[in-house]
Amino acid sequence: MAYSDKVIDHYSNPRNVGTLDKSKKNVGTGLVGAPECGDVMRLQIEVDETTNTITDAKFKTFGCGSAIASSSLATEWLKGKTVDEALAIDNMEIVEELALPPVKIHCSVLAEDAIKSAINDYRVKNGLAVLEEAKSHH
Amino acid sequence: MLKLPIYLDNNATTPLDPRVLEAMMPYLTEVFGNAASRNHPFGWAAEEAVDYAREQIAALINCDPKEIIFTSGATESDNLGIKGVFEMYSQKGNHIITATTEHKAVLDTCKHIEKLGGRVTYLPVDAEGLISLADLEAAMTPETILVTIMYGNNETGTIQPIREIAAIAHKHGALFMTDGTQAVGKIPVDVIADGIDLMAFTAHKMYGPKGVGALYVRRKNPRVKVTAQMDGGGHERGMRSGTLNVPGIVGLGKACELARLEMAADTERLSKMRDRLEKELLTLEESYVNGSREHRLPHVANISFKYVEGEGLMMGVKDLAVSSGSACTSASLEPSYVLKALGLSDDLAHSSLRFGLSRFTTDEQIDYAINHVKEAVTKLREMSPLWEMFKEGIDLSKIEWAEH
Numbered sequence: 001m002a003y004s005d006k007v008i009d010h011y012s013n014p015r016n017v018g019t020l021d022k023s024k025k026n027v028g029t030g031l032v033g034a035p036e037c038g039d040v041m042r043l044q045i046e047v048d049e050t051t052n053t054i055t056d057a058k059f060k061t062f063g064c065g066s067a068i069a070s071s072s073l074a075t076e077w078l079k080g081k082t083v084d085e086a087l088a089i090d091n092m093e094i095v096e097e098l099a100l101p102p103v104k105i106h107c108s109v110l111a112e113d114a115i116k117s118a119i120n121d122y123r124v125k126n127g128l129a130v131l132e133e134a135k136s137h138h
Numbered sequence: 139m140l141k142l143p144i145y146l147d148n149n150a151t152t153p154l155d156p157r158v159l160e161a162m163m164p165y166l167t168e169v170f171g172n173a174a175s176r177n178h179p180f181g182w183a184a185e186e187a188v189d190y191a192r193e194q195i196a197a198l199i200n201c202d203p204k205e206i207i208f209t210s211g212a213t214e215s216d217n218l219g220i221k222g223v224f225e226m227y228s229q230k231g232n233h234i235i236t237a238t239t240e241h242k243a244v245l246d247t248c249k250h251i252e253k254l255g256g257r258v259t260y261l262p263v264d265a266e267g268l269i270s271l272a273d274l275e276a277a278m279t280p281e282t283i284l285v286t287i288m289y290g291n292n293e294t295g296t297i298q299p300i301r302e303i304a305a306i307a308h309k310h311g312a313l314f315m316t317d318g319t320q321a322v323g324k325i326p327v328d329v330i331a332d333g334i335d336l337m338a339f340t341a342h343k344m345y346g347p348k349g350v351g352a353l354y355v356r357r358k359n360p361r362v363k364v365t366a367q368m369d370g371g372g373h374e375r376g377m378r379s380g381t382l383n384v385p386g387i388v389g390l391g392k393a394c395e396l397a398r399l400e401m402a403a404d405t406e407r408l409s410k411m412r413d414r415l416e417k418e419l420l421t422l423e424e425s426y427v428n429g430s431r432e433h434r435l436p437h438v439a440n441i442s443f444k445y446v447e448g449e450g451l452m453m454g455v456k457d458l459a460v461s462s463g464s465a466c467t468s469a470s471l472e473p474s475y476v477l478k479a480l481g482l483s484d485d486l487a488h489s490s491l492r493f494g495l496s497r498f499t500t501d502e503q504i505d506y507a508i509n510h511v512k513e514a515v516t517k518l519r520e521m522s523p524l525w526e527m528f529k530e531g532i533d534l535s536k537i538e539w540a541e542h
Contacts, residue, residue: 034539035485035539038447042523062445062521063447064453113540
């Protein structure tokens with residue numbers, strides 16, 4: 001399968017690979033996917049509680065090039081966004097940006113799930129309700 | 139200067155040896171006759187070339203030249219052997235025994251046999267990919283007409299106990315066939331000493347051309363016959379009709395001759411190279427050899443790297459042409475059924491690489507491959523949440539994953 005230049009770029013030079021301290025109250029962690037399915041993404045956000053802005057984002061992904069690129073791109077987009085803006089990220093934006101072929105759309109869906117899961121984790125830690133809409137949609 | 143990518147997928151196909159091409163060339167040009175033309179020198183020259191090739195092949199596997207039936211390749215030979223025996227020996231019985239790790243050319247042919255009313259037993263294999271002789275013995279029935287077990291496996295290189303298998307088949311009055319595709323030309327295969335009644339093999343796995351192979355069919359003790367699966371001019375003693383592929387056959391013959399002369403030297407060189415590659419890659423933590431290390435083809439290594447994903451790994455080793463244990467044909471990955479049969483979990487099967495070395499592989503290429511794979515695996519693990527969890531001592535099997 002031929003990968004787009006952007007996928008290859010993110011795969012070769014992944015942005016924001018790493019781990020945030022998940023014990024911190026202002027860090028939200030999302031872990032989605034399953035090893036048997038061939039992809040697992042862990043996406044973390046660090047939120048400035050006074051401005052509700054995402055100040056840092058990190059990821060680690062076990063998966064194909066498209067999965068790695070989707071999560072790498074997601075961390076780039078998350079930084080500087082408010083939590084509400086982050087919630088609005090749609091998987092199809094990732095598909096377009098990375099020119100993912102139809103068989104790789106699930107990678108973008110997983111990235112969107114990871115974002116929502118991380119935000120929910122942050123919300124729960126801070127006594128906020130879980131956003132139902134953010135539940136996995138597949 | 140090293141040319142990239144490096145071809146290490148020689149179980150899929152090998153390059154044509156220039157000496158083979160040289161032998162073939164006249165038969166692609168001036169010596170173009172039909173080997174079945176009996177009335178003029180054009181035909182005689184072609185027939186002579188075919189007969190010479192039969193002798194070259196017979197010398198490699200220790201058979202009579204008349205016992206070679208030329209086909210289009212191993213898939214056709216597997217089909218002809220299994221279907222041909224099933225049809226020819228239908229009076230005697232309808233039961234065939236094979237193994238779960240066979241090539242699709244055997245497995246799918248057996249599925250076809252089942253549709254025709256035959257009964258097929260698929261023997262399981264152990265963690266090294268070997269069948270159990272006790273299982274085979276237990277599966278034999280008076281209706282068993284054929285036991286077909288491959289010589290060396292295409293994915294792992296595991297070599298089955300061929301002589302013992304043949305002895306059990308014969309004890310119960312069944313024929314023994316083997317798919318010798320990966321073994322012939324690579325390790326000594328002697329149809330008499332091994333007790334083989336039928337054997338499929340092909341030219342393009344031993345530096346010959348694609349599109350030509352053979353089925354060895356024993357002519358005495360016992361005299362084996364197969365029902366033709368293609369009707370026509372009655373070529374190849376009536377077992378395989380169709381104008382002979384003379385240049386291809388000449389190539390197969392030459393490839394067999396070279397294999398016979400150079401096998402010992404090739405094996406020594408390649409097994410050293412393979413062992414070095416394997417030893418180096420096993421210095422990576424959580425990497426495992428798939429298949430038997432004791433009973434194995436000399437040029438094959440199949441290694442799984444835990445906590446990295448197969449397709450990502452393939453992308454990371456882009457400078458190498460290798461095969462992976464995951465056939466990613468769609469959004470859902472299909473792990474190799476051969477590795478699954480060895481008891482590997484899906485994720486370990488996915489994260490495997492198969493290295494197939496050839497006569498043309500160099501030490502320099504192996505050095506490059508070692509570093510390239512090490513770098514890719516290390517980089518992907520640094521990026522892998524599973525690797526991090528493993529390093530923290532978390533039991534991944536205890537995590538409730540969100541299946542998707």
